[in-house]
Every structure is written in C-alpha cells, then in structure tokens.
Amino acid sequence: MRNKLQLAAFLVTAALSSQLAAQDDPTAGDPERGRILAEPCLGCHGIEGNMTTYPPYHVPRLGGQNPNYIVKALQGYAGDDRVHDGMHAQAADLDEQELRDIGAFFGGEATVEANTEVTPPESGIFCVSCHGINGVSITTEFPHLAGQHADYLNETIRQYLEGERSDISMNAFLNMLTDEQLNELSEFYESQPGLVTAKR
Template identity: 30%
Template sequence: MKKKWLALSLTLAFASTSSLLYADTDADIEAGETKAASCVSCHGENGNSMVSTFPKLAQQDESYLRKQLHAFKNGSRKNPMMASIAQSLSDKDIIDIAAYYMAQKVSVNELPVMNDDDDDDKPAVSEADKKIAMDKLLAQGGDLYRNGDLPHEVSACIACHGPLAEGNEPAAFPALRSQHADYLIKTLTDFKNGERSNNAENMMHMITKKMTVEEIKAVSYRISMMK
C-alpha cells in the first residue's frame, strides 16, 4: 500500500511540474470570448452546454483546458472534431480561450431522477421508490468520492480533484463539480476501456479499470451535484 501511495505522490509531483508548460502568459479574456465563438454550438453560451454528452467548460481550470486543447492538437487525445478545431488554434489562441472559460460561472445541475426500466415485463416503479433509489446511488457515489474503495484498490477522487471537486490548478487536474453526469460516465468508461489515456502515468485507467459500471454511475451522479 505504501508503494502505491508513493507512486501516486510522484505522479502528482510530475503533473505539477508539467503544468508549468501551460503557465499564464498574457491571457486576454475578451479575445478568448471572440475566439471561442465556434465552441458555442457544442459547449453552450459561456461554456455551459445544454447537451449532457458535451462537457461544460465554464469555470474549468485554465491549465487543464490548455492541456486538453494541446492534446487534441498533437493527437494524444483522440476526437476528430476537436482535433480539427485545435489544429487551427495558435498557442496564444489556446491561452485566451482557456482564460475566457475559466472566468465564466458553471451552471448548477438539477437533482437527477432515476429513469424508468425499459423492460415492459417489469412492474412500474413509483416516484417515491425512484427517489429512494437515486438517494442510495448518490450516497454510494459520495462515499466513493471521499473514501474510494481501498479493498479493490480504487483511490478516492478527493485526493486529486479536491473536497468540492474544484480541481487542482497547479497539477492540471480538472474541476469536476456541476459537470454533466452523462459526460462523466462516458469519460470514466473511456478511461476504463483504454479509449482515453492522456493523463500522467495512465493513472485514470489504473483506477477506473477496477470500478464497476454501477460505481462509475454512482460517483458520476454525485459529482454532478457538487458545487
């Protein structure tokens, strides 16, 4: 266990050092707003997307946004649409766009509701039972976020993303609070399946590969409610 925590500490130190590559350099927020005009169709006004599969960018740490835009640009993060957009951005464009989104206020999500089961052979679930099920899921997610699942070597999210999921700017670890649950579920699943790997020491894959589908859903819903 001590070796695992040592490895995590070294990873955090490496991430903090590497984030200096994206240190503030004459960021222009007004210019960033203009340059981000093409982002609105997917990421919404002021970086608050209306489509739950597209991430909110508002109030996201600048260092993380810069890191991801550079990753799309150099191909270390795969997404054809974002790669095409990032290729057209200069280093100064990336600095300005990241500063603009960091300056915006992230919107708060509504309390999630448990969906109906699509199986017609199963009896309908009452609204009261749905609420009980969602409360249980949120409680499970909160426990995972704060404490992890040490018997299964799943680290606590709080260690890197902060007590309120506010992120870690120096280490370029993203803010997660008030993010769409659907986007978080997809992202964690991509890390789990190895479809995304642009993070220090592939740490997120090492964590998520030990998480169940239910755990990913639970922690994603809980994070979406944090603010």
C-alpha cells in the same frame, strides 16, 4: 469518512504547494481575445442541455474550468491523445497563445469554489488527491468535476477504460471501481455547485 477525505486533501495540497508556486500563471491568456476565438466552441458548449448525437451525452460545461486544463485538453485533441474528429478540427490550427486565451475565457465564466463540508461517496477517496473533495481540483492542471454533466463524466470514464484517452493514474483508479461506484461518483459531482454553460 469525512475526516479521511479532508486529511487526504490536506496532505496532497501541502505536498503540491511548491509545485503550484512554480506553475505558469493560468491567467496569462487574454479572456477578451479568447471570447472571440471561442465563438466556434460556443456553437456546442454555449447551449445549455446540448447533446451529442452518437453516443448521446451532454456536451461538457466549460464555464469556470481550469484554464490550464483547457489548454491541456485542446492540445490533446490537436494531437493524438484524445480521439474526436470535430474537436481535432477546431484545435489543430490554434497556437499556444490562442489556447491560453481560450482557456482564460472559459475559466473566467464562473467562480468554482472548494467545499470540504460535503461527504462524497466512499469510492471518492480515489479522486480527492487530484479533483478535491467536492470535485473542485486542487491544482490548475486537473479538471474541475463539480457541476459537470454525469453522463459526460460517464462517457469520459468509458474513453479511459477503452483506451480512447490515456492517463496512468486515471486508468489505475477507474479499473479498481465497479460500474455502480463510477455512476455514483458521476452523479455526486454533477450535484455539486461548480461548472456552468458558458454564455454565447
């Protein structure tokens, strides 16, 4: 199983190498300016163990997250791709540079490293091509999952399955897995060293 996962990750990495070279520099934002802009974000994302009220789940850890993914997520909340009134209000008035600055701040809060020595659940074969073997993504466009709260990951899965988020690949893979397999994956990713709660 481990050899299959390592081979899958290697092949995808090789295939995307030219694409990665062409991507925008994920460090193009100013992390110091981003820290100031992110002050409203830290009211929720800067408190370890903080939870939403309904439905109850942990607010996601963002420290060490891919900067480009932070930008993409905020753009989704600012538009109609992601449904969340509070996040929409925070993201709607941010311009492109401000988004990059915030992404650079959160991305610099921790170093998240790949680990090919771990063995994820068998159903993780569907995840490695984007999120890596241990939940550390192989491109800056996809989120790291390592260290993320399992209940937040489960809530994200629910949103994809119920149409509150849309992604062709995610919807296809998630619909191939049972609830038990999805829970197992979420718990595995939470157990891996990775994302942290950003410092206030």
